[in-house]
């Protein structure tokens with residue numbers, strides 16, 4: 001007999017969230033110039049702007065906080081964290097950082113070189129930004145199926161295109177490629193996983209040319225769960241066996257601990273290369289703090305040591321991945337166009353297919369974000385023409401991204417499926433009335449185009465007569 005299963009936890013503490021009226025939300029949207037980043041969190045009913053740093057900690061993590069050793073050097077808590085990291089990654093050395101982007105900075109300082117290529121499946125913004133500032137040429141070679149939101153479901157849409165990677169190495173010469181980096185799961189295209197085979201083959205190709213191979217491991221356990229479920233030969237392996245194999249192929253990894261580490265702040269720089277560790281430690285001392293705390297309090301290190309283990313628990317991962325799938329399935333039943341299959345940390349709604357009458361330069365996904373907040377007090381985020389749009393440096397003309405989506409990110413262990421049903425019913429109603437919506441005009445973007453989605457201001461375009 002097969003029983004239904006539910007969350008593998010019970011709720012011990014609750015946090016009140018506020019229901020507001022549509023008229024109030026319309027007023028707040030106007031004040032925020034239709035940018036939901038500018039809305040106060042207390043005025044959000046269900047917050048799906050990110051899955052980063054928003055997890056609920058467990059009773060064991062809260063208890064571990066009390067054990068925090070706040071010594072400046074050689075803190076006991078550091079050694080607990082080190083043990084937890086070694087257990088999961090199978091790699092010897094770790095440097096904590098205050099959050100993922102500080103580890104990205106170290107990664108870029110060590111592996112990105114001016115005028116040389118950093119190839120990835122799809123680099124996350126904070127590595128890209130750090131590497132570009134250092135003059136590196138940052139290239140994404142995601143497989144085509146991963147770029148097209150309407151492509152048929154594929155088990156590993158986060159894979160790197162090995163042929164394109166090989167071609168670039170041949171064309172430019174291996175001496176002009178400073179690093180190959182794999183992001184697991186691939187945040188920017190829907191939290192889509194990368195297969196073990198792809199990680200192995202990409203690392204072999206890099207090794208053949210003596211190019212360092214590294215991993216951005218923010219959602220490593222979610223990726224491992226997908227490998228277990230979807231890739232032949234992994235069904236009987238534990239999540240830890242899978243994560244250890246994933247990292248056996250790389251020299252160094254970085255992690256924003258705010259995702260699969262199940263903590264609210266923190267990052268990690270992990271390596272098997274003792275020379276690389278020394279370099280990272282020097283950077284930590286200058287930018288983060290002494291090597292055994294790296295910008296975090298001892299209590300943060302304790303919570304992370306426990307959180308990493310909980311994040312790799314198979315029952316937890318089953319609940320987690322299936323909760324995201326639940327939202328995706330309910331939206332699909334209503335005909336709402338999403339990236340399929342659903343990835344690890346959120347559901348991505350295709351703005352152009354949702355509002356086919358709104359051209360990309362009128363920000364269809366941003367319009368959807370605004371509609372969802374206005375109707376239901378739910379906050380999602382645009383990842384499209386505003387977040388990833390850029391300008392041609394010579395002509396000044398707008399360049400629009402291939403992916404145009406609204407991401408509904410699901411925080412870990414925070415919302416119930418009843419909350420997700422609210423999102424489904426609100427989006428369903430907006431979809432039924434989609435023709436009444438018009439696009440938006442960008443009226444302010446701030447000095448740095450690549451960061452404009454945080455501060456941008458918009459106006460709603462008037463309805464046509």
Ligand SMILES: Cc1ncc(COP(=O)(O)O)c(C=O)c1O
Nearest residue numbers: 052099100101124126187218256
């Ligand atoms: C894949 C990936 N790498 C790095 C980062 C940066 O981490 P943090 O926000 O902790 O600085 C993020 C954050 O969203 C991410 O998703």
